[in-house]
């Protein structure tokens with residue numbers, strides 16, 4: 001069985017930054033700014049696992065609120081206007097993992113940037129988008145030719161595959 005352990009890291013590889021308008025068009029929640037108290041955040045010791053999707057991952061923190069377990073993903077750097085698609089999908093994957101592990105569906109997850117936190121609602125639509133994405137990634141896994149999904153030269157400049165990639169922008 002092939003686990004999608006690295007899938008979460010690959011989200012960043014598949015998605016480019018979009019404005020909140022584009023996010024709405026894509027059907028993803030844009031995220032709302034919230035204030036969070038980091039004192040209640042608990043470190044996650046072991047990776048969580050979802051056998052149905054063959055997905056595993058470890059959120060940075062879990063916080064308990066009103067009987068719900070909320071995953072928190074910490075990102076370095078200042079907050080964008082709205083969370084990036086890659087960050088939203090990563091958080092959605094953690095929400096899914098929390099639900100499967102604790103049998104308790106988080107109503108939202110938190111993306112924590114240096115200067116701002118966003119709450120992203122874990123809707124049924126977001127969950128379905130995540131499942132569709134994972135299916136797509138699995139389908140493309142063995143393809144030798146997968147088109148580049150972004151126009152960011154900076155991303156290619158930092159990419160470990162740029163010397164062998166025929167679509168590199170850098």
Ligand code: SF4
Pocket residue numbers: 148155156157159160161162163165166167168169
């Ligand atoms: S070098 Fe190729 S694989 Fe790497 S980010 Fe650019 S397009 Fe993607």
